[in-house]
Amino acid sequence: MEFTSQFYDFTGINLQSYKRPQMERRLTFLRDKLGFRDFTSFFTAMRQDPAILHQLLDRMTINVSEFFRNPERWNALVSKLAQSEIVQEGQRLEAWSAACSTGEEPYTLAMILDNNFPGLDYHIFATDIDKTVLNSARQGRYRDAQLKGVPERYRHKYFESSSSTWTVQRALWRKVTFQEHNLLRDDYPKSLDLIICRNVLIYFTEEAKHYVVTRLANSLRDGGFLFVGSTEQFLRSETFGLVQVGPFLYQKRNAP
Ligand SMILES: C[S@@+](CC[C@H](N)C(=O)[O-])C[C@H]1O[C@@H](n2cnc3c(N)ncnc32)[C@H](O)[C@@H]1O
Known part of the structure; x- marks a missing residue:
């Protein structure tokens, strides 16, 4: 499709890697x-008017996110981390929240690490393809309704509130670095202890999903964890050098 290749040249986003019926709709x-x-006329207008391009990106990428999305899965992650040497004293934990949308996911991880592993030295790299959501994530400011998943004790510990707005506390905010990144095009960071990549693989074709999971697995150090979203589990995880250690959790095991 002509539109697909023009769109790729213009934005670097390959629509062919996304499931076709959904994308076309x-x-x-x-x-x-x-x-x-x-x-053709749609594409011409898009080149001239960034507002049209933004609308298209919004529609295409579905930015819905939540704090503590599926809390029992976060609890399972904490248990696995607690058993691993990654969070032992003197270690530094490097995490990546890939396709982080408006920031709820990396800030959830920061709260969980801070609360469960006090004194742990950690850093969270948080990325998304969409500049608009990243700008909002960087502000770290949320409305009342957006905080519904945040346990009461965390709200008061990790946010500052004024009228109906909650702002992530500076100390936590500093732990997260946001950057634009296209999972289908850009280089991946290396030697990570933990990658969270949830609710984005579902939009990709099987081929694109395979490409992304291969690269995510290569980005983990031996013993590192990959946390995926609902319906994003993959069969034959060992082909990626990963062992399933929970319903939505995998661990990298290098061949002996
Ligand atoms: C439904 S949100 C998931 C947010 C968060 N991970 C969660 O589970 O709550 C999907 C995100 O994937 C991003 N996205 C879509 N295609 C992408 C790509 N090729 N590379 C990086 N991010 C992408 C979108 O911009 C959107 O913010």
Whole structure:
């Protein structure tokens, strides 16, 4: 499709790696809503008007996120971490929240690490393809309703509130670095102890998912963990050098 290759040249986003029926439905809906007859005129308008491109990215990437999404899975992660040498004294934990959207996921991880492993030296690299969500994540400011998943004791410990806005406390905020990153194109960081990549693989084709999981596995150091989202588990994890250690959790085991 001509549109797909023009869009790739312009944005670096390869629509062919996303599941086709979903993507087509979203693109066609927006094209029709904005009143364009065909994809050529839609693309021309997009090049001239960044607002159209933003709308398209918003529609395409679905930025929904939550603090403590599926809390029992975060608890399972804490138990596994507690048993590993990653959180032992004197260690530094390097984590990556890939496709972090508006920041709820990396800040959840920061709260969990700070609360469960006091004194642990850690850093969280948090990335997304979408600049707009990253700008909002960097501000670390959330409305009341967005905090519904945050346990009461964490709210008071890790946020400052004013009227109905909650701002991530400076000390926690400093632990997270946000950066733009396209999982289908950019280089991946290396030697990580923990990668959280949730609710993005579901949008990818099987081929793209395979590419991303291979690279995520290569980014982990031996013993490092990969935490994925609902319906994102993969079969034959050993082909990626990963062992499943929980319903949504894998551990890197290098061949002896
Ligand atoms: C549903 S959100 C998931 C947010 C968070 N991980 C969670 O589970 O709550 C999906 C995110 O994937 C991002 N995304 C989509 N394609 C991507 C790509 N190729 N590389 C990096 N991020 C991508 C979107 O911008 C969006 O913020």
